[in-house]
Amino acid sequence: MIERDLVIVGGGPAGMTAAVSAHKNGAKDILILERDQRLGGILNQCIHTGFGLNYFKEILTGPEYADRFIKKVADIPEIEVSLMSFVVDLTKDKTLTYLKPGVMEVVKAKTLIMATGCREKTREMVHIAGTRPAGVFPAGLAQKLINIEGLLPGKEAVIVGSGDIGLIMARRFTLEGAKVKCVIEIQKQSRGLIRNIVQCLDDFDIPIYYCHKISKIYGKDRVEKVGVIKVDENFIELPGTEFEIECDTVLISVGLIPENELIEMAGVAMDRKTNAPISHEVNKTSIPGLFVCGNAFKVYDLADSVSRDSEKAGVLAAEYLKGLK
Amino acid sequence: MSQGNYDVVIVGGGVAGSSIARELSRYKLRIALFEKEVEVAFGVSKSNSGIIHPGTQNPPNSLKGKLCVLGNKLTRKISKELGVDFKEVGSLIVAFERDEIAKLKRIKKEAEVLGVPKLKIVDRAWIKANEPSLSDKVIAALYAPTTGIISPYRLVYDLSENAKRNGVEFYTESEVLNIKRISSGGFEIATKKGLFNSRYVVNAAGLHADDISKMVGVDDFKITPRKGEEFLLDKKRRYLTNHVIFPLPTKTSKGVLVIKTADGNPMIGPTAEDIDDKEDLSTSDKGLSTVLHSVQRIVPSIDGNDIIAYFAGLRPASGHDFIIRHEKKVSGFVNVAGIQSPGLTAAPAIALMVSDILKKNGLSLKKKILFHKHRKTEVHLFDIPLSKTRSLIKKDAGYGDVVCRCEMVSAKEIKDAISRGAKTLDGIKFRTRAQAGRCHGGFCTSRIMKILSEETGQPLTEITKRGHGSNIVEKDRSND
Numbered sequence: 001m002i003e004r005d006l007v008i009v010g011g012g013p014a015g016m017t018a019a020v021s022a023h024k025n026g027a028k029d030i031l032i033l034e035r036d037q038r039l040g041g042i043l044n045q046c047i048h049t050g051f052g053l054n055y056f057k058e059i060l061t062g063p064e065y066a067d068r069f070i071k072k073v074a075d076i077p078e079i080e081v082s083l084m085s086f087v088v089d090l091t092k093d094k095t096l097t098y099l100k101p102g103v104m105e106v107v108k109a110k111t112l113i114m115a116t117g118c119r120e121k122t123r124e125m126v127h128i129a130g131t132r133p134a135g136v137f138p139a140g141l142a143q144k145l146i147n148i149e150g151l152l153p154g155k156e157a158v159i160v161g162s163g164d165i166g167l168i169m170a171r172r173f174t175l176e177g178a179k180v181k182c183v184i185e186i187q188k189q190s191r192g193l194i195r196n197i198v199q200c201l202d203d204f205d206i207p208i209y210y211c212h213k214i215s216k217i218y219g220k221d222r223v224e225k226v227g228v229i230k231v232d233e234n235f236i237e238l239p240g241t242e243f244e245i246e247c248d249t250v251l252i253s254v255g256l257i258p259e260n261e262l263i264e265m266a267g268v269a270m271d272r273k274t275n276a277p278i279s280h281e282v283n284k285t286s287i288p289g290l291f292v293c294g295n296a297f298k299v300y301d302l303a304d305s306v307s308r309d310s311e312k313a314g315v316l317a318a319e320y321l322k323g324l325k
Numbered sequence: 326m327s328q329g330n331y332d333v334v335i336v337g338g339g340v341a342g343s344s345i346a347r348e349l350s351r352y353k354l355r356i357a358l359f360e361k362e363v364e365v366a367f368g369v370s371k372s373n374s375g376i377i378h379p380g381t382q383n384p385p386n387s388l389k390g391k392l393c394v395l396g397n398k399l400t401r402k403i404s405k406e407l408g409v410d411f412k413e414v415g416s417l418i419v420a421f422e423r424d425e426i427a428k429l430k431r432i433k434k435e436a437e438v439l440g441v442p443k444l445k446i447v448d449r450a451w452i453k454a455n456e457p458s459l460s461d462k463v464i465a466a467l468y469a470p471t472t473g474i475i476s477p478y479r480l481v482y483d484l485s486e487n488a489k490r491n492g493v494e495f496y497t498e499s500e501v502l503n504i505k506r507i508s509s510g511g512f513e514i515a516t517k518k519g520l521f522n523s524r525y526v527v528n529a530a531g532l533h534a535d536d537i538s539k540m541v542g543v544d545d546f547k548i549t550p551r552k553g554e555e556f557l558l559d560k561k562r563r564y565l566t567n568h569v570i571f572p573l574p575t576k577t578s579k580g581v582l583v584i585k586t587a588d589g590n591p592m593i594g595p596t597a598e599d600i601d602d603k604e605d606l607s608t609s610d611k612g613l614s615t616v617l618h619s620v621q622r623i624v625p626s627i628d629g630n631d632i633i634a635y636f637a638g639l640r641p642a643s644g645h646d647f648i649i650r651h652e653k654k655v656s657g658f659v660n661v662a663g664i665q666s667p668g669l670t671a672a673p674a675i676a677l678m679v680s681d682i683l684k685k686n687g688l689s690l691k692k693k694i695l696f697h698k699h700r701k702t703e704v705h706l707f708d709i710p711l712s713k714t715r716s717l718i719k720k721d722a723g724y725g726d727v728v729c730r731c732e733m734v735s736a737k738e739i740k741d742a743i744s745r746g747a748k749t750l751d752g753i754k755f756r757t758r759a760q761a762g763r764c765h766g767g768f769c770t771s772r773i774m775k776i777l778s779e780e781t782g783q784p785l786t787e788i789t790k791r792g793h794g795s796n797i798v799e800k801d802r803s804n805d
Contacts, residue, residue, distance in 0.1 A: 086727035102722035134790035150803030221794030
């Protein structure tokens, strides 16, 4: 077993900002565990601009924004980064077990920052009825396929939900030569940023149906069409308002949930509805010295806000370490 | 021109067909199995609940009942030989009202006539101590300790792999188009992969058993798809119940259950609805509300928010019992039809019965000198303690390369699944559970596609979810 002053799980914007901030505030023995092959997290696939306006007062793409922090981390010798390192176990006393190709390692942390981000809500979580053919993608997966792998998921898409990823993907699909038939939003208004409605839908004449939901997905092997129906303010379906849209792809963008299965395993008090830790102060949890930051703490609209609040997690961890001495 | 001459051709690669194939592979026979889907277990079997029933809830003297009781015993032996993850967990059929206890007693008596062992009516105190998840309103239950759980698809994969090792030839994507009785004896079988000849034909075609039977002129039964919608809960709830929980049975089904699964995720369902379309696997809002409503009455702590997946399966129902018989007017043709619940449990007994029927009708069964009854088993990281994981990673670094984060599946396990025959994303999912967790493949699908492409040489654009037409992506532009 190895021992470290501060272990940070997750090398996205939250984890990297927290590491840099903790170092600045006195932590000198820091380990970042990142499960991917590179640092940056989901920013790596966000090739659109709009990052950094608040934090750097500049307009950056996701990878550029990530790169700023990757360089900062690389410049600090006291921060060690372990890539392809997947944490499988976390106990109350902050002992982590992680797997990595060729090794299983156990590390005891004096203090711990969990920056594990969030995952997309799935079609299953919003219970869309119908068949389960190929062609139904969480919007973020479609984004990864297009932007990282260079693969186009389909020709004609319907987007469910007007979260920012869905809106960004409407534009991305269109730019790649695919047709986005429409966006279906169950609420009266979009949950995405206004700039994304304008720049991703309006500029491309992509219609959005508010107060509508997908009633059913059709298709045996690949998506063939979707049924759409209007709903009232209580989301009750209004009979007689059904119509169908032919498409081969359905992108699901119905929200994000914090990814916190590890802290749940360690016994941190959790809010079952939001999957976030129950907390009375930003980044703090029911276990002293175990902090959560970034989208794992709560889902933020902007990466800039993630960085701002994750700095505080770095401060908290550094102070906690000082208190131990 | 005939592509091959066989002693026995089996139509259908579900649990019945694969069990029969494995059983017959003990003997010196030339055997082929034809499956219309891209992989075995992709039909009725993939949506099975995975319960090894004790033999209760079957009419006395029914073929179902007898084969289920025998199958429960045989499954233990087979899963040991093949390394399938069978677990005996026991089941409870619950009663809420005084008069329902009489019904439990009747079920108990009927089951005991069939030879179901160790049944016991348990009271509130027993329930409170042994199954605290049940509602306070449950006053008694029929406890069947011999009920087990198994992974239905892994069972089929393991059976078919073992049958293959023992010489059975498997043809996938090979729908049987026509079967002709030849005047000189035997059959000519036209498939999508060409013409074949066989002395005997065993029809285990599930939902399409009536269509196959019609090809040789036997049309006295009809398969009616009976749809069941099932809902899987997050693995976090794996200790939701200690047993498989049944309500009192209805006329058409065993009711809506709370099921423990071999993968750990509890499952709730199924519904039961007779439909016409043999390909309609859609789920509905109504199905969900029916299931939730039914199970929450029994286990109040079940929360709709825990549902991470759902699917529908079709039971190939025909009347009230299995149809397993040699067709006298078409000598050499054996029907194995109407294999709905408890078909999974009964399968090894069905296989013995079919082998016996073939023997009685002139097939000579000579044992092979070497029958490989064991199978090299594979590892599932989610199923072993971390201490064991450590030594595995030392032996093969690939076990430390976690691909599916929700279900903890490594690159090595995925490669193993591919080398064992997985050709599609669903095939990998059923074998390993990768993509089957709470994120539904959101994080790992692209990595799995790449591994599948590297291992099989298929371009990424040809990778499918479950065979022809279910391609994941439209175009590869990485070289544009």
